[in-house]
Amino acid sequence: MISPQNYKHKETYVHALFTNIAHRYDFLNTVLSMNRDKHWRRFAVGKCGLKTGGCGIDVCCGTGMLALEQARVVGPGGRVVGVDFCEEMLAKGRRNLAKTPYRNVVELVSGNAMDLPFPADVFDCATIGFALRNVPSIRRAIEEMMRVVRPGGQVVSLELAKPGFPVFKQVYYLYFDYLVPVMGRLGVGLPGPYKYLPDSLKSFPHQDEITDLFTDVGLKNARCHELTGGIVAVHVGTKR
Numbered sequence: 001m002i003s004p005q006n007y008k009h010k011e012t013y014v015h016a017l018f019t020n021i022a023h024r025y026d027f028l029n030t031v032l033s034m035n036r037d038k039h040w041r042r043f044a045v046g047k048c049g050l051k052t053g054g055c056g057i058d059v060c061c062g063t064g065m066l067a068l069e070q071a072r073v074v075g076p077g078g079r080v081v082g083v084d085f086c087e088e089m090l091a092k093g094r095r096n097l098a099k100t101p102y103r104n105v106v107e108l109v110s111g112n113a114m115d116l117p118f119p120a121d122v123f124d125c126a127t128i129g130f131a132l133r134n135v136p137s138i139r140r141a142i143e144e145m146m147r148v149v150r151p152g153g154q155v156v157s158l159e160l161a162k163p164g165f166p167v168f169k170q171v172y173y174l175y176f177d178y179l180v181p182v183m184g185r186l187g188v189g190l191p192g193p194y195k196y197l198p199d200s201l202k203s204f205p206h207q208d209e210i211t212d213l214f215t216d217v218g219l220k221n222a223r224c225h226e227l228t229g230g231i232v233a234v235h236v237g238t239k240r
């Protein structure tokens with residue numbers, strides 16, 4: 001059970017971390033994922049059931065890359081809102097979006113995933129990318145996403161996961177535990193943030209438990225798609 005002290009402590013830590021790495025976040029994502037991140041985001045948005053002219057929300061949107069994928073689907077007549085509590089990540093996201101034809105489709109706003117600043121039942125889908133690991137309550141984040149989505153809409157999470165194949169798994173963890181922190185330190189000039197990355201995955205529930213949580217909060221037809229040998233998982237559930 002997360003106490004209010006732990007809850008606030010994690011938020012403060014995560015907020016400071018993303019404030020420090022916002023300027024290098026996109027670059028390091030591309031390098032550390034070996035350019036797979038774009039494919040993963042596209043796959044996740046493909047599970048949203050979004051249509052041209054639709055309306056989606058991306059929770060913990062960071063620099064706006066998953067919101068941008070939604071915008072490509074809804075097009076100029078649609079609307080996408082990205083929410084994040086880190087102003088530096090949002091500022092980088094606004095600069096990213098300004099270079100695209102979707103600058104008028106996506107709006108990035110400040111807000112907390114634990115208490116989304118929107119009424120119930122307003123979006124066709126809600127996504128969250130690489131951020132369930134970072135919020136103080138995973139359940140609360142999923143419940144909030146479910147609340148703001150209309151009945152029949154999709155709740156979708158894209159997140160790092162725990163691969164199962166024996167040899168692949170060992171090689172991956174060598175990369176993730178040893179190389180990623182070194183590359184991250186070289187990239188941002190700080191030792192902490194990219195040491196946090198493997199640590200945050202270790203304490204994160206297995207993808208099967210996240211599927212169970214999707215069902216437990218009341219989402220219908222909860223399922224998990226493992227990508228790239230199971231290092232990433234896309235969870236999907238439908239609001240009743």
Ligand SMILES: C[S@@+](CC[C@H](N)C(=O)[O-])C[C@H]1O[C@@H](n2cnc3c(N)ncnc32)[C@H](O)[C@@H]1O
Nearest residue numbers: 018060061062084085086089112113129130131
């Ligand atoms: C790893 S980044 C992911 C960014 C983006 N979704 C992507 O796909 O690249 C995690 C983001 O979650 C945000 N975040 C973490 N906890 C949050 C919270 N409680 N409310 C809002 N944003 C939060 C951070 O500020 C950061 O921008």
